[in-house]
Each structure stands twice: as C-alpha cells, then as structure tokens.
Amino acid sequence: MELALDDGETRVEARLMDGLDSAVFNRESLFLICTSTYGQGDVPDNARALYEDLQKQRPDLSGVRYGVFGLGDRTYAETFNFGGKRFDDLLTELGARRIGERYRHDASSGVLPEEKAVEWCREWLAAAREGNAAAV
Numbered sequence: 001m002e003l004a005l006d007d008g009e010t011r012v013e014a015r016l017m018d019g020l021d022s023a024v025f026n027r028e029s030l031f032l033i034c035t036s037t038y039g040q041g042d043v044p045d046n047a048r049a050l051y052e053d054l055q056k057q058r059p060d061l062s063g064v065r066y067g068v069f070g071l072g073d074r075t076y077a078e079t080f081n082f083g084g085k086r087f088d089d090l091l092t093e094l095g096a097r098r099i100g101e102r103y104r105h106d107a108s109s110g111v112l113p114e115e116k117a118v119e120w121c122r123e124w125l126a127a128a129r130e131g132n133a134a135a136v
Ligand SMILES: Cc1cc2nc3c(=O)[nH]c(=O)nc-3n(C[C@H](O)[C@H](O)[C@H](O)COP(=O)(O)O)c2cc1C
Pocket: 036, 037, 038, 039, 040, 041, 042, 071, 072, 073, 074, 076, 079, 080, 081, 082, 107
C-alpha cells in the first residue's frame, strides 16, 4: 500500500496499531484506519489499546480527517464490520471528519481485501485531495 500510493504529492506511512495510543493523532495528517472485527463485533486485540485510550482521553480531534477500511464477514450478520464502525463512531464523536464512505470488506464474498484496497484507497485519496483544494 505504501509503495502503491506514495508519490510526489503524498507520503504514506503504514503503522501497526500495536502499542499506539491517542497521541498518534497529534499531527497534521490524513489517517486511514484499517481494522478487522473479532469477538462479538469488537476491534481486534492489537487495536484495543488505541481504541480504549481514545475513549479514556477523549482528545479534541476536530483537526483530524480520516477514512475507514474495515474487514469483517457477513456471516456475523448482527455485528458485520463493527470493528470499523466502532472506530468511525468514536472518531466522529471526538470531532474528526470522515472522508468518503466506510469501506466494509466481506470475507465471505471470496474477494481478497488486497484486491480492492489499492483501487479504493486511490479514490479515497482523490476525495481527500479535492476536500483540501476546496478548503484553500
Ligand atoms: C473469532 C472471530 C470473530 C469474528 N467476529 C466478527 C464479527 O463480529 N463481525 C464481523 O464482521 N466479522 C467477524 N469476524 C471475521 C473477521 O473480521 C474477518 O475474517 C476478517 O477478514 C479478518 O481479518 P484479518 O485476517 O486481517 O484479521 C470474526 C472472525 C473470527 C475468527
């Protein structure tokens, strides 16, 4: 993903959520949250510390723009893609602004997420850039 999207205009840095806390949002940047869903509609183990720290610290994220690429499985009908939904709801609650729609990958569809990711991300990035231009 870094290689596919990094160009002269955009510098992409992929970070694992392991060990991150809410301070990761203290920078001028555009964030793409990529998360699956485990348990009963929970964020995965490696995202829990970040998610819980955001809930606890409740930072003002009104300067943050983000997107969500969520992974899940429609077989879990009641909680389909709730990992991404949880981050989306929380970031919005903290004042951040989502760019584009939340992507909801369905593992039961047989399509691999990496087949969709680059194309989806390019469109998402284009939408974010348009937003930037509009704000200038
Ligand atoms: C124990 C377990 C619980 C899961 N719970 C959910 C769920 O509640 N909702 C959902 O949409 N997907 C659920 N999934 C499906 C995963 O999110 C999905 O397979 C995803 O593609 C896994 O991504 P990963 O391999 O990158 O971790 C669950 C999978 C497992 C193994």
